[in-house]
Ligand SMILES: Nc1ncnc2c1ncn2[C@@H]1O[C@H](COP(=O)(O)OP(=O)(O)O)[C@@H](O)[C@H]1O
C-alpha cells in the first residue's frame with residue numbers, strides 16, 4: 139500500500155472546504171502504487187482521488203503533470219482531470235505535502251494482460267504521443283540516460299546485496315548505454331511509466347490511463363520500449379513475442395515507427411530496463427521497513443535487461459511493418 143503520509147479527518151475536511159465537492163462521507167488509503175500517497179474519497183457529490191505528492195515529485199513539476207492531464211483530456215484521451223479549488227488553484231497543501239484532487243476513473247487494471255490488451259495499450263500510447271503535440275509546457279526526463287549514473291552512484295556500493303556480481307554488470311551496462319544512447323529520434327511528451335497498473339480496462343476495452351507523474355519530454359520510442367518491458371514478459375521471465383507483436387502493431391496503427399526508431403529499439407529497451415532496475419534497486423535498499431508499500435523486485439528488470447542484450451533487431455520483439463488503420 140502506498141500511503142507514506144497519514145491524514146487526519148479534520149485536516150482533510152479543512153482541505154476539502156476549498157473545493158466545491160460537497161461533504162466528505164468516507165475516505166481510505168489506496169492499496170496500490172509506490173510513488174505517492176493516494177486516497178479514495180467519497181463525498182456527497184461523487185468519488186475522487188486525493189494525491190499527496192511524495193519524495194520523487196518536484197513540486198515545480200506539478201503544473202506540467204496537471205496541465206498535461208488537462209491537455210490530453212481536451213484531446214479526447216481518457217485520463218483523470220485535476221479539480222480546481224474555488225479560488226482557481228489546482229494544488230493545495232495537506233499534512234505538509236502538496237496535494238491535488240483528481241477525477242475518479244472507472245475500470246480495473248489487469249493482473250494478467252493478454253495480447254489483445256497489449257494491442258490496445260500500444261494504440262493508446264501512440265494516441266497519447268500524438269495528443270501530446272502542442273502541449274505548451276516541457277519537462278526534461280530526470281530518469282533518462284543522464285539521470286542513471288547519479289542514481290547508480292547512490293546504490294552501487296550495496297548493489298551486490300541483491301545478487302553477487304550485479305555491481306560490475308550494471309557498471310559496464312551504464313558505460314555502454316551512455317556511449318551509445320541516441321539523440322536524433324522523434325521526441326515529444328511521453329508517459330514514461332505506462333505499466334499495467336496505470337491502465338484501466340472495462341471488459342476488453344481500455345477505459346483510461348492514469349499516473350502521469352513521470353511524464354516528460356523524451357524519445358517517443360523510449361516510451362514504446364518501456365511498454366515492451368512492462369507488458370510483454372511472462373511471470374517466468376520469458377519475452378512473449380505475440381504480445382510484443384500486438385503492442386507494436388497497436389502502436390503503429392496510429393503512429394508508424396521510423397527506421398531509426400526501429401533500429402534503436404533493442405538499445406532503448408536495455409535503457410528502459412536499466413531505468414526501472416535502478417529505481418527499484420534504490421527503493422529496495424532505502425525504503426524503511428515499516429513503510430506501507432510493496433517494494434518491487436529489481437532483479438526482474440536485470441533479467442529483462444539481459445534478454446534485450448541478446449536481441450539484434452526489433453523483429454525479435456514481433457515488429458511487423460504495418461499501415462495506419464483506416
Ligand atoms: N483517477 C483515478 N481513478 C481511479 N483510481 C485511481 C486514480 N488514480 C489513482 N487511482 C488508484 O490509485 C492507485 C495508485 O495510483 P498511482 O497514480 O499509480 O500512484 P503512484 O503514483 O503512487 O504509483 C492506482 O493503482 C488506482 O488504484
Ligand SMILES: N[C@@H](CCOP(=O)(O)O)C(=O)O
Pocket residue numbers: 170171172173331333335336349414417418434
Ligand atoms: N512502474 C514502476 C514503479 C512506479 O510504479 P507506479 O505504481 O507509480 O506505477 C516499477 O514497476 O518499477
